[in-house]
Amino acid sequence: TPSTPSHFIRSIIEEDNRTGKWNGRVETRFPPEPNGHLHIGHAKSICLNFGLALDYNGICHLRFDDTNPEKEEQKYVDAIIESVRWLGFDWGEHLYYASDYFDQLYEFAEYLITQNKAYVDSSTADEIRQLRGTLTEPGKNSPYRDRSTTENLDLFRRMRAGEFPDGTHVLRAKIDMASPNINLRDPVLYRIRHVPHQRTGDKWCIYPMYDYTHCISDALERITHSLCTLEFEDHRPLYDWVLDQLSEKIPGHPQQIEFARLNLTYSVMSKRKLIELVENRLVDGWDDPRMNTLIGLRRRGYTPRSIRLFAERIGVSKADSWIDMTVLEDCVREDLNEHAQRRIAVLDPVLLIIDNFAEDQEEICYAPNHPKKPELGKREIHLTKQLYIDRDDFMEIPKKGFFRLAPGAEVRLRYAYIVKCTYLVKDEQGNILEIHCTYDPDTKSGTAGATTRKVRGNIHWLSTTHSHPVEIRLYDRLFNDSHPDTEGKDFKNSLNPDSRKIITGYIEPSLLKAQAEERFQFERHGYFVADRIDTKPNQPVFNRTTSLRNTWVK
Ligand code: ATP
Ligand code: MG
Ligand code: MG
Known part of the structure; x- marks a missing residue:
């Protein structure tokens, strides 16, 4: 049983498993369009889909939703594959492309025409938009809606054969122009685009729309739970309509389930x-x-x-x-x-000079590689007379609550000794060139003397001769x-x-x-x-x- 926190999609899956709806199968998919690189929002969907498959002994497909050749590129396919792998997920042999279904999608479209469920509309895009209506106003039927099956088939085949330029005809589902859900007002299923496709070359000059392709791809792959973001809630009736019309052709009918997309502050997410x-x-x-x-x-x-x-x-x-x-x-x-x-790094260096350290004196200090994991060991850090410390670990006039280095003040040099700041060397403009100090040889970290005297500040440092820019x-x-x-x-x-x-x-x-x-x-x-x-x-x-x-x- 999964240890991760429960959520409503898990409840649905667990209920389905209880009733045997899918015979215990859990099959999800992550369906990116290869028109750019994945972002953190996609990661939410990847972790959800692949995570559920892992937790319920199921399978998650990686499917490229590649039906828009103008915007898609092979380099994005490759990059998406690399990113999903990098995130730690594995689709096994379940790598799919919607474009692999172009033949079937086409065949199903002809079937819909013969069932009087689709027609070729020769209106312009503007005319289609105008007749679609609004949220408050029902749409109106297109003058081409009652074309005969024979004429529709003929036109659709000629669309495929490349006889018509872009934008002259579309194939539309015949649903209901008066539906309160605009997605059901005879949505476009196919459009003409004389654009080569990164995988199918110039085999096609008509391409299926997302809403038509997606549900069929899910069903062909026998997806059980098709998870998508909330914007698609209004598309679900169309998802179901398409699959219902095709129930003789494709047996399965996946369940579309919507979840809230990730919105992250300080970012853009598209x-x-x-x-x-x-x-x-x-x-x-x-x-x-x-x-x-x-x-x-x-x-x-x-x-x-x-x-x-x-x-x-x-x-x-x-x-x-x-x-x-x-x-x-x-x-x-x-x-x-x-x-x-x-590790130690000094990002904004200023010189710290230990006056009671000899010029050629060197002392080895030990810095743990991880404070909570002694098994990771320690490294040697060389202490010498001349060091770099970070500029903001020093204040000439310390403000209240500043416990690091200041004139006359004492701090511990991490993993080394307590030092006391003695004087400063400045240039003519008053910039600090050198901070001088003396060290107390009885206070080395890790020795008995280290515990006798407490100082509040503890700053990091690097030897000028044992560090690199x-x-x-x-x-x-x-x-x-x-x-x-x-x-x-x-x-x-x-x-x-x-x-x-x-x-x-x-x-x-x-x-x-x-x-x-x-x-x-x-x-x-x-x-x-x-x-x-x-x-x-x-x-x-x-x-x-x-x-x-x-x-x-x-
Ligand atoms: P974008 O607008 O950024 O291109 P998209 O949804 O059009 O996003 P797709 O490649 O189609 O991009 O997305 C693949 C999957 O990732 C979809 O199932 C989608 O729901 C999901 N997804 C995209 N953005 C988010 C998000 N912000 N939060 C959760 N899931 C997301
Ligand atoms: Mg998309
Ligand atoms: Mg998008």
């Missing part, structure tokens, strides 16, 4: 809008670490586990709601806190508006100008060997990942995944 960010060069590409695409989150340092944790934590419901960005960030913090090794990218939220994509706003006007800062920071020697995608906690700074594209042997580039705590103050 491929079309993410494309705008890329095409307007507002980000560096689909995998820019600030993008909420899965390839962007990956490059940012998010782990598959953290995203699965997020999907579990936000739950599944029927009510639309907003999830705060902090929920996502906390998931990666939680995961990396447990799994990332600790590297590029570090400090990323923050891409938008500074919690709802950048609300009506009446252009999300492109809400970009956070401080969403990326590129700096040179100093890292401890062990970090030089960081492998692409290796993740660390830089002590007291946050979680960082070696960039998977730009990291070279012995020359890592780090991306900040997130700070240690939520510090968002915009």
Whole structure:
């Protein structure tokens, strides 16, 4: 039995299993359109569909919903496959393409014509729109609605044969132009598009519409529970209508179940809008670490586990709601806190000089790789006379509650000694060039003397001769508006100008060997990942995944 929290879809499945509705089968699918890269919203659907299949001993299909050749590309198919795998899911042999069903879909369409359930409409798109009516006004029948079966079949076959230009005819379902549900007012099933398809080449110049294709694909694959987002609730009667008309042809009739889509603050959640960010060069590409695409989150340092944790934590419901960005960030913090090794980096260096340390003196200190996992061991950190510390660990005039370094104050140099700040060296403009201190040799961490004297501040440091400068990218939220994509706003006007800062920071020697995608906690700074594209042997580039705590103050 699943240990994950229950939700209404689980209840439906458990009830179906109890009544034997599907003979215990649970078969779901994730059906992306290959017209862009997946985003965090898709991750919710992936985790839900694949997760249910795992929990109920079922199967989840990966199906490309590729019926729109103008917008779709093979490179997106490949990238989507990689992203779903990266998230940790496996469809086994169940990889499908809606385009594989084009022949069957066509045959079913001819069948609908012979059943007097579909007709060829030769109205223009505008005319069709006008006759469709509105929410308050019923639609009107098209003048072509009563064409004979023979004429319909003839026209439809000639549409397929390429005799007509785009937009001249469509095939429509014959349902009810007066239906209160606009989706049932004779929806278009096929349109003419003289566009080659990435998989079927120029075999077809008519392509089936989503509402017609989707339910049939589900039924052909013997899907049991077809999960989709709430916008499709009004399409369910059409889903069921199509399958009811085809019950002689396809036995199964999957159940469409709607759930609330993920809405996340400080982000835009649609491929079309993410494309705008890329095409307007507002980000560096689909995998820019600030993008909420899965390839962007990956490059940012998010782990598959953290995203699965997020999907579990936000739950599944029927009510639309907003999830705060902090929920996502906390998931990666939680995961990396447990799994990332600790390292030291100084991001904004200022010199600290220990005056009572000899010029050539060197002392080895030991830093644990993980405070809660002693089995991961320790690393050697070299203490020398001249060190880097982070500039904000010093205040010349300490404000109330500041317990780090200040003139006359004492702090512990982490894993080393207590030092006392003695004097400063400044340039003519008053900028601090050097901070001088003395150390107390009786206070080394891990020795008896360390416990005799307590200081409140505990700061990290690196030896200037045992550290290396590297590029570090400090990323923050891409938008500074919690709802950048609300009506009446252009999300492109809400970009956070401080969403990326590129700096040179100093890292401890062990970090030089960081492998692409290796993740660390830089002590007291946050979680960082070696960039998977730009990291070279012995020359890592780090991306900040997130700070240690939520510090968002915009
Ligand atoms: P987009 O507008 O971003 O392109 P889409 O729904 O058109 O989204 P598809 O590729 O058709 O993109 O989506 C594949 C699956 O992912 C669908 O089943 C869809 O319901 C689901 N999905 C897309 N966005 C979200 C979201 N924000 N939350 C949950 N599921 C989503
Ligand atoms: Mg879609
Ligand atoms: Mg869309």
